Amino acid sequence: MEWISYLGPLWQGAWVTIQLTLYSTVLGALLSFAAGIGKRSSIWPLRILSAVYVEVFRGTSLLVQLFWLYFALPLAGNAIGIDLRLDPVVAGVLALGLNIGAYGAEVVRGGLKSVSQQQLEAAQALNFTPRQTLWRISLPQAIPEMLPAFGNLAVQNLKDTALVSLISLGDLAFRAEQVRNFTQDSATVYTLVLLMYFGMALVLAGMIKLLEMSVGRWRTVSR
Amino acid sequence: MLFAIAWDASSSWSLAVSILPILLKGLWVTLQATVVGFLLAMAFGLVLAGLKSVPLKIVRWPAKLVSEFLRDTPLLVQLFFLYYVLPDYGLLLPAFMTGALALGLQYSAYMSEVYRGGLEAVGSGQREAARALNLTPVRTFTHIVLPQAVPRIIPASGNYLVSIMKDVPVLSVVTVLELFGVARIIGDRTFNYLVPLSMVGALYLILTILAAWAVRTLDQRLPKHGIALR
Amino acid sequence: MSSQTPASPDQTPARPLVRFSKVTKRYGEHTVLDDLDLDVAAGEKVTIIGPSGSGKSTVLRILMTLETLTDGLIEIDGEPLWHERRGDQLKPASEAHLRKMRGQLGMVFQQFNLFPHMSVQRNLTEAPRQVLGLSRKEAQSRATELLERVGLADHANKYPGQLSGGQQQRVGIARALMMRPRVMLFDEPTSALDPELVGEVLHVIRTLADEHDLTVLMVTHEMSFARRFSDRVCFFDKGRIHEQGTPEQIFTDPREARTREFLRAVLEPDV
Numbered sequence: 001m002e003w004i005s006y007l008g009p010l011w012q013g014a015w016v017t018i019q020l021t022l023y024s025t026v027l028g029a030l031l032s033f034a035a036g037i038g039k040r041s042s043i044w045p046l047r048i049l050s051a052v053y054v055e056v057f058r059g060t061s062l063l064v065q066l067f068w069l070y071f072a073l074p075l076a077g078n079a080i081g082i083d084l085r086l087d088p089v090v091a092g093v094l095a096l097g098l099n100i101g102a103y104g105a106e107v108v109r110g111g112l113k114s115v116s117q118q119q120l121e122a123a124q125a126l127n128f129t130p131r132q133t134l135w136r137i138s139l140p141q142a143i144p145e146m147l148p149a150f151g152n153l154a155v156q157n158l159k160d161t162a163l164v165s166l167i168s169l170g171d172l173a174f175r176a177e178q179v180r181n182f183t184q185d186s187a188t189v190y191t192l193v194l195l196m197y198f199g200m201a202l203v204l205a206g207m208i209k210l211l212e213m214s215v216g217r218w219r220t221v222s223r
Numbered sequence: 224m225l226f227a228i229a230w231d232a233s234s235s236w237s238l239a240v241s242i243l244p245i246l247l248k249g250l251w252v253t254l255q256a257t258v259v260g261f262l263l264a265m266a267f268g269l270v271l272a273g274l275k276s277v278p279l280k281i282v283r284w285p286a287k288l289v290s291e292f293l294r295d296t297p298l299l300v301q302l303f304f305l306y307y308v309l310p311d312y313g314l315l316l317p318a319f320m321t322g323a324l325a326l327g328l329q330y331s332a333y334m335s336e337v338y339r340g341g342l343e344a345v346g347s348g349q350r351e352a353a354r355a356l357n358l359t360p361v362r363t364f365t366h367i368v369l370p371q372a373v374p375r376i377i378p379a380s381g382n383y384l385v386s387i388m389k390d391v392p393v394l395s396v397v398t399v400l401e402l403f404g405v406a407r408i409i410g411d412r413t414f415n416y417l418v419p420l421s422m423v424g425a426l427y428l429i430l431t432i433l434a435a436w437a438v439r440t441l442d443q444r445l446p447k448h449g450i451a452l453r
Numbered sequence: 454m455s456s457q458t459p460a461s462p463d464q465t466p467a468r469p470l471v472r473f474s475k476v477t478k479r480y481g482e483h484t485v486l487d488d489l490d491l492d493v494a495a496g497e498k499v500t501i502i503g504p505s506g507s508g509k510s511t512v513l514r515i516l517m518t519l520e521t522l523t524d525g526l527i528e529i530d531g532e533p534l535w536h537e538r539r540g541d542q543l544k545p546a547s548e549a550h551l552r553k554m555r556g557q558l559g560m561v562f563q564q565f566n567l568f569p570h571m572s573v574q575r576n577l578t579e580a581p582r583q584v585l586g587l588s589r590k591e592a593q594s595r596a597t598e599l600l601e602r603v604g605l606a607d608h609a610n611k612y613p614g615q616l617s618g619g620q621q622q623r624v625g626i627a628r629a630l631m632m633r634p635r636v637m638l639f640d641e642p643t644s645a646l647d648p649e650l651v652g653e654v655l656h657v658i659r660t661l662a663d664e665h666d667l668t669v670l671m672v673t674h675e676m677s678f679a680r681r682f683s684d685r686v687c688f689f690d691k692g693r694i695h696e697q698g699t700p701e702q703i704f705t706d707p708r709e710a711r712t713r714e715f716l717r718a719v720l721e722p723d724v
Contacts, residue, residue: 122566124555137568219614
């Protein structure tokens with residue numbers, strides 16, 4: 001029963017993983033909406049800014065982004081005389097959130113596109129402003145459409161948190177490496193850790209399912 | 224290979240110019256890992272998709288569980304598992320092959336869904352029509368279902384090929400000297416992470432933009448009604 | 454509202470409530486509206502009939518500012534819709550101007566276009582509260598009254614998806630009337646309905662139009678309703694008004710061969 005003694009440190013790491021997932025998913029969701037809506041904005045600088053953000057963060061690798069923020073950004077800051085050194089937690093949450101937000105922006109854009117032209121015409125005929133139409137007509141109809149894709153992204157994000165162990169943040173993957181180093185019991189440690197990630201992913205997916213059921217009630221009613 | 228090459232760190236520009244050749248060598252490794260990982264994912268994915276569609280529950284359910292498990296756990300941890308655990312059982316693979324194997328396993332779950340989606344998109348009406356014409360099941364699959372499924376499978380696979388390419392940097396943690404790993408070592412040596420990491424970002428951007436264009440072009444070229452077999 | 458009698462078509466009022474002057478709409482090479490002139494007096498009920506693709510719906514959609522016009526002038530109560538007067542020049546309208554003008558118009562759509570995520574009550578109260586700034590209480594009492602008028606008082610808390618097509622369209626009518634428009638536009642309001650549901654919707658249109666002394670511009674394929682309801686019927690063909698007159702005249706004694714042909718095809722289909 002050697003493995004029970006591993007659970008203490010692993011649980012510590014899992015707790016960090018959960019927090020990282022939570023913060024970066026929230027940040028990513030905010031960025032998704034900002035950039036997804038920005039891509040459809042009538043103001044062209046906003047459109048360009050959103051498109052560049054999405055392309056850059058979807059087009060490069062998360063690990064590169066993480067290391068760039070943690071190791072390269074301070075150097076760039078040095079060059080212009082600003083202290084841009086980031087705490088590992090901040091760098092981790094920022095990289096994860098920026099990355100997942102770029103993917104989420106495409107989900108938001110697609111969701112908004114799925115709102116029918118007829119709905120927008122009805123809103124215009126009732127003299128809603130574009131902003132009112134977005135918040136009161138388009139988004140409430142689009143969000144239930146987006147949720148399954150957001151659920152996949154949230155699980156993706158949970159998996160991606162493992163990469164922050166590489167900038168020595170004490171998450172589950174980091175603790176796993178520590179315990180393995182100490183015990184050399186690779187098979188047990190990594191089996192446990194994989195199962196823990198799997199369990200967290202199932203819980204997260206289940207939570208999104210519950211959310212899906214609660215926001216789209218009007219879609220399931222029928223005569 | 225890295226030890227042999229000197230770089231000129233006197234300015235950012237000269238550093239960039241002097242490290243470009245080794246970065247490109249790293250890029251070549253990245254592309255190799257991408258292709259090998261993708262081929263493995265296609266093969267494993269086919270097996271998974273097959274097992275997941277077996278009528279026997281005792282085969283189907285474990286296959287589904289394995290597929291979910293591979294998809295819901297981090298590539299990094301799967302990679303460490305293979306890297307540290309396989310040798311315990313006497314299986315010593317080169318780091319590159321371990322990495323490609325991890326990519327192949329992780330993405331086999333995604334690929335199995337791509338196959339399934341492609342096959343399911345061919346409506347049951349097509350199968351019924353084939354049965355009405357008295358075609359054999361084998362002929363129905365090879366001449367009716369598959370030709371219509373392939374144009375859907377190819378673009379989706381292309382997107383995963385690009386995803387695999389973006390996941391290759393993870394292989395650097397088990398000493399594979401792909402693009403990102405090379406940049407990291409240069410950063411460690413010169414204390415200038417800004418130049419090599421920015422170059423890696425730029426190279427990735429170029430590759431993904433090219434790949435996205437290629438997938439789109441391919442998608443447009445593929446006949447939507449299917450590819451006829453002779 | 455004042456109890457003025459609807460102007461009959463042969464005594465042209467001094468200033469029509471809606472006026473189209475030489476309005477043209479083109480999509481590339483295709484001309485949808487061709488130099489159209491059309492006046493609608495306050496309180497008048499005008500029906501547009503004609504073959505599909507003749508530009509009937511485009512008239513309503515341009516008036517509702519859902520589509521732009523290529524050329525010409527539309528005025529509502531003497532004020533240009535798509536233009537603004539600056540000095541003695543006409544400039545393209547600003548969004549603020551369009552919003553001001555839109556407030557005088559209400560539209561009922563072929564596909565109802567109710568908001569599926571809002572209850573019937575919310576469908577009615579949302580725009581008055583957000584756009585007109587009505588209080589919750591005012592909006593709700595207005596909604597209750599209108600729902601009663603369209604016979605749906607018991608359905609206020611249902612979602613549109615729980616209603617029949619006919620009920621949905623009655624909500625659509627009530628929703629448009631919530632904004633107290635001066636002109637109501639009906640774009641084939643019964644075309645999407647099962648035949649047995651058409652009657653209830655037409656009945657509601659008729660009752661409310663009479664009660665509120667509405668100015669109505671309607672595109673429809675319901676010929677017998679057009680005949681009983683309208684003050685004037687316009688036969689549209691190829692982006693122009695081919696013939697117009699009282700329902701009596703159009704339906705019993707059409708002057709143009711094209712009108713006769715169309716009416717024969719619609720009223721006595723060859724089986």
